[in-house]
Amino acid sequence: IDSSYDLLCFLKEQNLIDEKNEFWWPNDNSFEILLGSILTQNTKWTNVEKSLENLKKLNINSLEKLSKINLEELIIAITPSGFKNQKSVRLIALAKNIIEEFDSFENFCLKVDRTWLLKQKGIGPETADAILCYSCKQDYMVVDSYTNRLLKRFGYEFETYEELQAWCEYGINENYDKIAKLYNYEISLNKIYARFHGKIIEFMKRNPKG
Numbered sequence: 001i002d003s004s005y006d007l008l009c010f011l012k013e014q015n016l017i018d019e020k021n022e023f024w025w026p027n028d029n030s031f032e033i034l035l036g037s038i039l040t041q042n043t044k045w046t047n048v049e050k051s052l053e054n055l056k057k058l059n060i061n062s063l064e065k066l067s068k069i070n071l072e073e074l075i076i077a078i079t080p081s082g083f084k085n086q087k088s089v090r091l092i093a094l095a096k097n098i099i100e101e102f103d104s105f106e107n108f109c110l111k112v113d114r115t116w117l118l119k120q121k122g123i124g125p126e127t128a129d130a131i132l133c134y135s136c137k138q139d140y141m142v143v144d145s146y147t148n149r150l151l152k153r154f155g156y157e158f159e160t161y162e163e164l165q166a167w168c169e170y171g172i173n174e175n176y177d178k179i180a181k182l183y184n185y186e187i188s189l190n191k192i193y194a195r196f197h198g199k200i201i202e203f204m205k206r207n208p209k210g
């Protein structure tokens with residue numbers, strides 16, 4: 001492959017994403033994706049689903065409720081996804097900061113930028129881009145160790161997260177009109193990034209060995 005466009009074509013014909021999640025990231029709404037993006041750090045997605053189920057039972061379905069939740073209660077609820085104390089403190093602080101800075105979750109999704117997210121404790125590039133892409137529907141592609149490992153199989157090595165991300169985004173941008181033809185509808189750049197990242201994860205889960 002010569003570009004991330006070639007990689008997308010290679011992945012696209014393998015039907016890696018089931019159609020019920022057209023942006024790949026399973027969710028009921030974009031607030032839940034915000035929760036999931038923090039909870040998924042350093043754990044398996046199946047564990048995140050258990051924590052999200054617990055939060056659903058507690059009806060923690062808004063920024064306001066998350067900002068007011070009892071810390072101990074949150075710690076117990078998110079135990080399945082690990083680092084329960086650290087992630088609980090960070091989730092409550094994030095909810096409070098979003099309310100203070102943006103008033104509403106909707107306004108946050110529209111106005112937040114990568115710099116603001118990276119200033120929040122516990123949010124690094126991968127989490128920031130997951131929130132920007134899947135919660136806020138902004139044009140950022142998430143890259144990760146799966147992406148690095150897959151590209152290594154094609155002979156590519158990247159020094160930094162940003163370099164890997166730039167390579168992935170560049171090939172898509174350069175071939176956007178060709179990609180639009182691959183999909184029989186007007187697909188947004190955000191949606192291509194969302195699905196492309198998902199295809200990489202799903203491919204690597206099905207093909208763990210090089």
Ligand SMILES: Cn1cnc2c(N)nc[n+](C)c21
Nearest residue numbers: 024025026036040044045201
């Ligand atoms: C949303 N999400 C984030 N990381 C994931 C993963 N490894 N496997 C599956 N899913 C759905 C994931």
